Amino acid sequence: MFKSDTFKGKVAMVTGGRSGIGFQIAKDFLLLGAKVIICSRKEDKLKIAAEELAAYGELSYQACDIRKTEDIQSLVSMIKEKYDRLDILVNNAGGQFPALAEYISDKGWNAVISNNLNGTFSMIREMANAFFIPQKQGVIVNITAEVYRGFPGMAHTGAARAGVENLTKTLAQEWSDFNIRINCVSPGIIESSGLDQYPQQIQDMFEEAEKAIPLKRFGKVEDVSNAVTFLASPMAEYITGISLFVDGAQHLGFDKMGLANVLKSFM
Ligand SMILES: CCCCCCC/C=C/C(=O)SCCNC(=O)CCNC(=O)[C@H](O)C(C)(C)COP(=O)(O)OP(=O)(O)OC[C@H]1O[C@@H](n2cnc3c(N)ncnc32)[C@H](O)[C@@H]1OP(=O)(O)O
């Protein structure tokens, strides 16, 4: 659907690109002509994904925990040495665990906030200072989650993702002088490797959950990647500071209390 040279000559970084949604985004950027770098924490799994993705184009990878600024700075050095520029940053790495708020410890809260809010900010700051601001050009897409009416059962990620959405609005204004566009993609429930990590009691409710979503299905990784490639492309050159739902209209009515109610039955 996109021209095969949409991202020809561009260099794109996809965090968490070894699996699920991030893997599909990395693959689509490669198919559309970009040179792509992926990072994540688990180097063995990252290497396997990188070998698979290399079939589609020029792919580099480096282990990086987005919560560690020194890891990000090492990633910057690698990108500088290899490409001497960066055009697109997709902040996809993230995750959380289902829990009722009263059972979330400081450590658990901080782990999720560090991963989804602090890590995303550190990545944005370091890549902007190293590349986007001096280049006076850059595109950032943050993958958040549909948290429009809160997130019963995952209060920590609701707060973190809302933080990223607000950060996005701020930076769209502060960095407009540098010709940096920044947007979010907010997925609903997406059939991906990520969902396999949820406890069986929650997976058991997926069939009912699908029926309750206005479009009557969970999203596919391609649905999310299509939105990301659009926002990163010149077709979106007048779009900045927004959050685009990719959720089958889940944000308009799907009752996330279902998740909290399942948790109440066994926590
Ligand atoms: C109706 C259906 C609704 C479903 C909606 C689904 C929508 C969203 C889907 C997705 O996002 S899919 C992507 C999912 N992928 C992940 O979430 C990745 C897996 N998660 C993680 O890696 C962790 O949750 C993490 C906290 C983000 C990882 O951070 P870190 O490695 O630093 O954590 P740990 O050292 O493992 O744990 C730190 C601390 O956090 C608490 N904790 C972690 N896991 C759990 C858990 N499963 N249950 C309860 N508490 C947990 C805990 O306090 C940990 O400290 P310790 O107790 O281990 O000392």
Ligand SMILES: NC(=O)C1=CN([C@@H]2O[C@H](COP(=O)(O)OP(=O)(O)OC[C@H]3O[C@@H](n4cnc5c(N)ncnc54)[C@H](OP(=O)(O)O)[C@@H]3O)[C@@H](O)[C@H]2O)C=CC1
């Ligand atoms: N699937 C869904 O229904 C939804 C997903 N999302 C979000 O979309 C994103 C992708 O999810 P999905 O593909 O489904 O799930 P996955 O669990 O497959 O992907 C998460 C990726 O992030 C990487 N990652 C996690 N923490 C870090 C970190 N601290 N530093 C670097 N990399 C990290 C993981 O690799 P490694 O373990 O090697 O670090 C992994 O590749 C996540 O942010 C997720 O929360 C949002 C809404 C719904």
